[in-house]
Amino acid sequence: MVILSIFASLGASLGWASGSILAEKPASLVGAFEFTRIQLLTSGAILALICSMFGLWTGLQLDHWPAFIISIVLSVIVGNLAMIECIRTGGPRITELLVSLKAPIVAVIAYLWLGEDLTFTSVLGILIALFGIFLAILYGEGKGKPILEKDANLLWVLGLGIAAAFFQGVGFLILKPVLTSGADPFAVSAVRICGAAFLISIVGLWPYQGFQSKTDITPYLLMRTILPGFIGYGISTSLLLYALAHADAAVATILASLSPILILPLLWVSKGKVPSVNAVLGAVLAIVGVSMILLV
Numbered sequence: 545m546v547i548l549s550i551f552a553s554l555g556a557s558l559g560w561a562s563g564s565i566l567a568e569k570p571a572s573l574v575g576a577f578e579f580t581r582i583q584l585l586t587s588g589a590i591l592a593l594i595c596s597m598f599g600l601w602t603g604l605q606l607d608h609w610p611a612f613i614i615s616i617v618l619s620v621i622v623g624n625l626a627m628i629e630c631i632r633t634g635g636p637r638i639t640e641l642l643v644s645l646k647a648p649i650v651a652v653i654a655y656l657w658l659g660e661d662l663t664f665t666s667v668l669g670i671l672i673a674l675f676g677i678f679l680a681i682l683y684g685e686g687k688g689k690p691i692l693e694k695d696a697n698l699l700w701v702l703g704l705g706i707a708a709a710f711f712q713g714v715g716f717l718i719l720k721p722v723l724t725s726g727a728d729p730f731a732v733s734a735v736r737i738c739g740a741a742f743l744i745s746i747v748g749l750w751p752y753q754g755f756q757s758k759t760d761i762t763p764y765l766l767m768r769t770i771l772p773g774f775i776g777y778g779i780s781t782s783l784l785l786y787a788l789a790h791a792d793a794a795v796a797t798i799l800a801s802l803s804p805i806l807i808l809p810l811l812w813v814s815k816g817k818v819p820s821v822n823a824v825l826g827a828v829l830a831i832v833g834v835s836m837i838l839l840v
Contacts, residue, residue, distance in 0.1 A: 549791035550838065552783040553799030559780030560800075561807040565814060567772035570765055576628055578757040581748055582766070583773025584620075584741035591734035591778050603727035604735070611718050612735050619715020620740035627708035634701030640804060641681045642705025646713040647674060647801045651794035653717055660792045666837050673798055673833025679826025680804040683819075713797065716788065723789035733782040795837055805830045 571579045595601055630639040648670055655662040719732055748755050759765075780800075787796035805827045808819040819827075 546791055549787040549789075549796060550799060553787040553791070553796045554802065556780040556783040556787070556800040557802040558806050559775045559783065561803040561810055563772040563776040563780065564803065564807065565810055566768070566775070570768040570772070573759050573765060574761065574769060575756070575758040576632075577744075577748070577755045579769060580624070580628075581741075581744050582761075582769050583777060584737055584744055586770045587774045587777035588734065588738035588741040590774055591730060591737055591782075595728070595731045595734050600728040600731040600734075603725070604731055605725070605727075608722045608725075608727065611722050612732075612739060615715045615718050615736055616739040616743065618711045618718070620736065621743060623708050623711035623715055626704045626711065630701055630704035630708055633704070634696045637681055638701060639705055639708070641678055642702065643709045643712070644674065644677045644681070644801050644804065645706060646709040647794070647798040649710055650713040650717055650797040653714065654720075654793035657717075658720065658793065660794065662794065665839075666794065669833045669836030670794065670798055671833070672836065673802075673830045676826040676829030676831070676833060677801060677804050679829065680808060680819075680823050681826075683822035683826065716784065716797075717793055719785065720788050720793060723785060729782045729785035729789060732785050733778070737777050737781070798837060799834060802830060802834070 567579075574582070627639060627643060630642065651660075651662060651667075651670055654660040719736070722732060723729060761769075784796060784800045787800065808823055808827060811817040812819060
């Protein structure tokens with residue numbers, strides 16, 4: 545189970561890395577809110593259909609609902625809104641860097657709340673891996689590109705990024721008792737995504753221009769929006785939930801935070817962007833840190 549959890553976490557990272565590449569163009573065309581709404585609605589519907597076809601709902605219990613509500617509100621709504629605002633005001637690179645702090649935040653909370661082991665070697669491994677991720681983010685776009693958008697309020701951006709990391713981490717971690725009680729990760733993911741889709745659809749009824757699509761949505765653009773959404777919300781989230789059910793939260797979260805590392809070869813293959821030496825060094829450090837965690 546531990547080996548499968550490791551591969552599940554890495555699969556989640558790979559899914560989020562590939563999904564971010566696929567989402568770049570359609571997200572800019574559709575707009576952040578409508579893009580997210582379409583992804584949540586379609587991913588929730590697909591997951592619900594899968595769970596119904598294979599009878600995966602049976603592990604859910606009535607006393608699980610408070611955890612689901614907290615997870616949906618904190619992680620999908622508050623955490624994502626903080627992340628989107630951080631991207632808007634500070635830029636994507638500093639947002640990615642700050643959100644990667646989710647790993648140590650989850651490790652500390654899991655240690656204090658769930659009593660998970662947190663040895664010196666594992667803490668050192670997390671810090672080394674995190675430093676490697678930072679390097680990959682800092683130098684993954686090459687030299688000359690500022691990490692913070694001009695005229696951005698640094699304290700405000702830091703607060704938003706750390707809030708996004710905290711609420712997203714807590715939102716996932718709150719579901720660990722649900723998962724360890726026997727609930728299927730796909731069913732847990734389906735409830736979480738469907739709940740978020742319902743809330744964002746209610747919000748979308750407000751006649752605010754920013755909630756509308758920036759362009760006419762053709763069938764081709766719709767498919768390009770749905771695909772990265774299902775990879776991220778459907779597959780990657782379910783893989784991370786599976787890993788949380790069968791491995792320590794710190795291990796699962798740090799392995800699922802390697803998207804900035806895995807995106808480097810994907811960008812090299814898809815767009816011909818050769819990673820810098822410092823970015824490669826960051827990847828190596830991340831691998832060293834992860835190896836220290838897994839070998840504890």
